């Protein structure tokens with residue numbers, strides 16, 4: 001990757017995180033992928049060096065850096081060879097804590113954030129539901145207020161990363177029925193809850209999946225699961241507005257993760273194309289091999305500019321209130337889209353460059369190809385980004 005233009009902080013993050021990652025070679029990630037074991041020691045190593053608090057305020061024990069640096073951290077992790085498993089082991093701790101750090105009460109901050117930064121607790125993000133999918137505003141999980149101010153949660157979430165190992169969940173649930181609000185974006189609330197399976201009403205089931213297998217993904221079932229009043233983050237019924245902060249940050253991080261996968265795959269493909277001799281010459285002498293890799297490089301570089309532009313806007317908007325949320329939304333969604341596509345191009349071409357060996361576990365490129373579908377699907381699909389840009393930027397009629 002061309003490193004010109006990054007800040008000193010970003011370069012320092014890249015070097016230091018790269019040093020942690022170098023202790024976890026590709027064989028570590030291959031084995032975790034095969035055995036579906038959580039990379040607990042990687043999470044602990046990142047926590048030990050303080051990286052989980054990278055984008056949290058200094059007053060809460062974080063490093064006070066921004067999403068620009070956190071995106072570089074995530075890119076460095078996937079690029080090290082760790083793939084999505086390395087990224088997913090920690091990323092919710094970075095983005096899901098953003099709305100909490102912004103709007104949490106003193107009590108919520110003091111009881112939660114230091115434990116997340118130290119690695120003692122892990123967190124997960126509970127938004128997606130099986131029956132509503134990308135139509136987030138119509139989600140059906142209900143948090144019903146009780147007479148004593150506590151809530152009772154009933155509903156189902158799906159694809160919740162790290163729920164098996166997480167102590168906390170940042171949960172989006174409906175607190176006012178859809179029929180009683182003016183707009184579907186109203187009536188949702190955000191909670192920071194304990195995932196305590198000793199409390200009645202909580203169950204979860206692991207989903208068998210294609211890639212990032214070291215990390216659990218889950219269906220989570222709530223059936224009158226009781227959560228205290230003090231788990232509410234920000235104002236009741238304002239949850240969607242609040243969670244947007246976390247979502248734009250998440251798109252930047254995912255874009256960085258996609259870039260890392262793409263650059264790792266491209267590096268590996270170029271090495272192989274230089275070394276592998278067929279018909280008495282390196283396969284990289286064939287333009288049929290070289291040009292698709294050169295094209296993949298340019299696509300990654302373009303996506304890189306979009307990604308770090310979005311992250312910078314996100315960070316600058318914390319101080320500069322003239323930067324509108326929709327401007328950040330457009331930039332973050334575009335970056336996630338472009339980086340996801342560029343990563344897919346690079347990973348697919350890396351497999352093809354390796355010929356048969358592209359299909360072998362030991363060359364890693366098959367793992368990264370499986371992994372790179374995640375930033376294309378999640379946290380929002382390519383099609384929904386197209387819908388968003390069509391409507392918000394091009395002012396075309398809404399299609400759904």
Ligand SMILES: Cc1cc2nc3c(=O)[nH]c(=O)nc-3n(C[C@H](O)[C@H](O)[C@H](O)COP(=O)(O)OP(=O)(O)OC[C@H]3O[C@@H](n4cnc5c(N)ncnc54)[C@H](O)[C@@H]3O)c2cc1C
Nearest residue numbers: 125126127128133134159160161378379380381383384400
């Ligand atoms: C590995 C992994 C980890 C994840 N981790 C988490 C997590 O930690 N927390 C969490 O909350 N979620 C998580 N997700 C969920 C993820 O965010 C969703 O899968 C994603 O948002 C897509 O939603 P869906 O699967 O319900 O797709 P659906 O909504 O069912 O959509 C299916 C397809 O139809 C298309 N489609 C739907 N409506 C339209 C339309 N109007 N116009 C055009 N196309 C349309 C979509 O683009 C998509 O291609 C994860 C998913 C994966 C795969």
